[in-house]
Amino acid sequence: MSVENTIGKARSKWMEGTGPDNDVVISSRLRLARNIEGYPFPHFMSEEEANHVINAVRLAVSEKAGAKFPVETEFIDLNELSQTERQILVEKHLVSPQHIESPANRAVVIAHDESLSIMVNEEDHIRIQCFLPGLQIKEAWRLADKIDDVLEKTLNYSFCEKRGYLTSCPTNVGTGLRASVMLHLPCLVMTKQLGAMVNTISQLGLAVRGYYGEGTEAYGDLFQVSNQVTMGQTEDEIVTNLLTVTRQIVSQERSTRKVVLKNNKPFLEDRIYRAFGVMSYARVMTAQEAIKNVSDLRLGVELGILKTPAYDQINELIILTRPAFLIKKAGRPLNAGELDALRAEIIREKLSKININ
Amino acid sequence: MLCEKCQKRPAAVHMTKIVNGNKTETHLCEVCAQVDNSVSFGLDPKWMLQSIFAELFNTPHTENDPSSDAGVKPNRCEKCGFTDAQFSQVGRLGCPTCYDVFENKLDPVLRRIHGNPRHTGKIPKRTGGTIELRREIEELKRELQAAITSEEYEKAAEVRDKIRGLENKLG
Numbered sequence: 001m002s003v004e005n006t007i008g009k010a011r012s013k014w015m016e017g018t019g020p021d022n023d024v025v026i027s028s029r030l031r032l033a034r035n036i037e038g039y040p041f042p043h044f045m046s047e048e049e050a051n052h053v054i055n056a057v058r059l060a061v062s063e064k065a066g067a068k069f070p071v072e073t074e075f076i077d078l079n080e081l082s083q084t085e086r087q088i089l090v091e092k093h094l095v096s097p098q099h100i101e102s103p104a105n106r107a108v109v110i111a112h113d114e115s116l117s118i119m120v121n122e123e124d125h126i127r128i129q130c131f132l133p134g135l136q137i138k139e140a141w142r143l144a145d146k147i148d149d150v151l152e153k154t155l156n157y158s159f160c161e162k163r164g165y166l167t168s169c170p171t172n173v174g175t176g177l178r179a180s181v182m183l184h185l186p187c188l189v190m191t192k193q194l195g196a197m198v199n200t201i202s203q204l205g206l207a208v209r210g211y212y213g214e215g216t217e218a219y220g221d222l223f224q225v226s227n228q229v230t231m232g233q234t235e236d237e238i239v240t241n242l243l244t245v246t247r248q249i250v251s252q253e254r255s256t257r258k259v260v261l262k263n264n265k266p267f268l269e270d271r272i273y274r275a276f277g278v279m280s281y282a283r284v285m286t287a288q289e290a291i292k293n294v295s296d297l298r299l300g301v302e303l304g305i306l307k308t309p310a311y312d313q314i315n316e317l318i319i320l321t322r323p324a325f326l327i328k329k330a331g332r333p334l335n336a337g338e339l340d341a342l343r344a345e346i347i348r349e350k351l352s353k354i355n356i357n
Numbered sequence: 358m359l360c361e362k363c364q365k366r367p368a369a370v371h372m373t374k375i376v377n378g379n380k381t382e383t384h385l386c387e388v389c390a391q392v393d394n395s396v397s398f399g400l401d402p403k404w405m406l407q408s409i410f411a412e413l414f415n416t417p418h419t420e421n422d423p424s425s426d427a428g429v430k431p432n433r434c435e436k437c438g439f440t441d442a443q444f445s446q447v448g449r450l451g452c453p454t455c456y457d458v459f460e461n462k463l464d465p466v467l468r469r470i471h472g473n474p475r476h477t478g479k480i481p482k483r484t485g486g487t488i489e490l491r492r493e494i495e496e497l498k499r500e501l502q503a504a505i506t507s508e509e510y511e512k513a514a515e516v517r518d519k520i521r522g523l524e525n526k527l528g
């Protein structure tokens with residue numbers, strides 16, 4: 001296993017499409033922000049200080065220092081990767097887009113199954129991120145907690161009794177914990193129930209984000225629900241709160257799917273088969289169009305109208321058709337038109353291997 | 358409508374976000390939305406929250422301490438040199454000490470965002486367990502108060518002895 005492997009393959013652990021409630025919950029993700037005592041925060045650090053932090057983390061994760069992680073990891077200096085390779089790490093959500101904006105003095109530690117990544121010198125010195133398929137926020141917290149225990153054996157964290165873990169941005173101070181779930185909610189969107197739900201959810205210290213195209217129709221019907229409050233609650237309380245609310249959204253989406261399927265089957269079948277038709281034959285496809293069609297295909301599987309593709313194939317389709325992956329595949333820079341053509345080609349090729357009947 | 362971030366390209370992605378009942382709308386072009394990485398499986402809407410925070414930081418909090426805006430506290434961190442004017446711009450602090458330096462301005466904002474501006478979560482093991490002890494004592498003191506209020510004097514005595522024991526451990 002090497003960096004090459006991470007960059008070359010489209011799949012990560014979170015894309016397996018397995019896990020509890022995977023008919024609605026695509027993935028669960030949890031991040032802990034930590035800083036090392038005695039250094040300014042990354043955006044206000046000298047190059048020398050940044051290097052110290054990198055070396056300290058490199059030591060903290062090395063087995064020589066006695067670090068025992070539950071998963072095997074690799075330390076990657078961002079400077080050693082090409083821009084396209086760095087972009088792939090972003091498309092796989094192993095690092096944030098901000099992390100690769102200036103790759104100097106930045107690094108990332110990645111687990112071989114990609115369920116864990118640790119960004120070094122992003123907004124905070126350390127960002128531990130766990131990423132699992134389906135509704136597994138508690139499991140993600142357990143993993144991040146363990147990784148954090150290993151790191152604090154070597155590193156002296158910035159911590160104060162009153163304010164907890166001190167972070168570069170005060171919106172993260174306290175636990176430094178941000179947990180989120182990615183949900184596919186086509187039927188709540190279709191029946192226009194989401195707006196009212198968003199209002200309720202936001203009063204519980206959670207935020208819902210989605211992309212809105214025309215009116216209230218969401219872009220790809222994908223939504224992220226995450227906690228906004230990081231202080232004054234324990235990690236368990238934050239995680240349980242998100243879990244409880246997510247379960248309610250999941251059951252709402254499920255019951256709505258049943259009703260919609262009963263009352264509007266021809267309409268739904270048309271939408272799903274149309275998406276399949278476009279994906280099977282289109283010659284040019286934008287990223288936005290691809291996500292919309294993949295979402296409809298997924299709906300077909302969720303409703304049982306289509307038997308295949310499996311969820312992991314659907315998730316893979318999204319990553320495969322992101323720009324950096326396409327450029328990597330082409331082996332040369334592509335303009336917008338070429339990107340859209342290659343995207344359509346790859347989708348056609350993938351779908352030709354899938355027998356939906 | 359132009360993209361809020363670059364002010365160059367037309368806004369194509371419209372996002373609504375509600376934090377603690379405050380609704381904000383963001384309009385981005387496709388390019389900036391990609392950088393924000395919110396399309397499909399996004400990361401945190403960082404810069405948005407930060408800008409909300411910076412805005413709150415600049416708003417005088419008359420219901421709290423009106424003198425906090427009168428420049429009683431220094432506006433520069435002696436450790437790292439960061440100023441509160443810089444904070445308003447970038448929405449981040451310079452170093453951990455900044456939290457103490459800008460305490461008067463920060464705490465009311467933290468209370469607004471987080472409700473209870475006191476950490477109750479995980480504690481690094483190197484702190485040697487004294488924070489846990491103090492938390493336990495605080496909890497017992499609440500129990501003691503409850504026992505006294507409900508006139509359970511035997512229980513109150515028991516709890517009081519427990520508190521004394523823990524306080525001795527703290528030294």
Ligand SMILES: [Zn+2]
Nearest residue numbers: 360363386389
């Ligand atoms: Zn823009």
Ligand SMILES: [Zn+2]
Nearest residue numbers: 434437452455
């Ligand atoms: Zn400072």
